[in-house]
Amino acid sequence: MAKISGWEKLRKKLTGSYSEKLELQLATERAAQKAAAQMAEKARLEAAAKKKAAEEAAKKVSKVEKVKADAKKTPSQPVKKPAAKKAPAKPAAKPAAKKPASTGKTASATPKKATAKPAPKKATGYKANAKDGDGDGLVQDGTPWERPAKKPAAKKASPKKK
Numbered sequence: 559m560a561k562i563s564g565w566e567k568l569r570k571k572l573t574g575s576y577s578e579k580l581e582l583q584l585a586t587e588r589a590a591q592k593a594a595a596q597m598a599e600k601a602r603l604e605a606a607a608k609k610k611a612a613e614e615a616a617k618k619v620s621k622v623e624k625v626k627a628d629a630k631k632t633p634s635q636p637v638k639k640p641a642a643k644k645a646p647a648k649p650a651a652k653p654a655a656k657k658p659a660s661t662g663k664t665a666s667a668t669p670k671k672a673t674a675k676p677a678p679k680k681a682t683g684y685k686a687n688a689k690d691g692d693g694d695g696l697v698q699d700g701t702p703w704e705r706p707a708k709k710p711a712a713k714k715a716s717p718k719k720k
Contacts, residue, residue, distance in 0.1 A: 560584055 560583035566576050575581070688697035690707035697707045 560587060 560580060562576070562580065566580055570576055576584070683698075683701060684703045685698060688703075688707075690697050692699070695707055696704055698704050
C-alpha cells in the first residue's frame, strides 16, 4: 500500500488531487486488488463447478445402483438358493492299540490284524406307509422323502338290514 505523507494530504486539500507519482502508485494498487478479487472469484466458481460435477456423478451412480437393485428383484430371474449344508465331519478314528513288547521276532513274522472297513450306510428313513400326523396333507415333513399324503380309501356303506 502506498504511503501517503502529510504533504500529499495537504496538497489534496488545496488542489483536489495527489501528485502524479502517488496517483500512479494508487492506480497500480487498485488494479492489483481488482485482479486478486477476480482470481478469488474464479477459484470460487471452479470449486463450485467441481462440487456440482461430483454431486451429479454421485446421483448418476446411485441411479445406476438403484436400477441394478430393481433388476435383481424381477421375478423373471431365478432366485439363488442357499448353499446346501455340508454333512458334519466324521469322528476321528480310535487310537491304535499299543504294540506288545518285543519278543525277539522280526516285524515280518508278527501277524497283522485284518482291518475291516464298515459298509457304507444306506439312507434309511423312507416309510412307504407313512401317515399324516399333523393333518397338513404331507407325510414325512422336513425330510428328503416329504410328499403329499395319500387319501385313505373311502369305506363303503354296508347295506342296512331290515
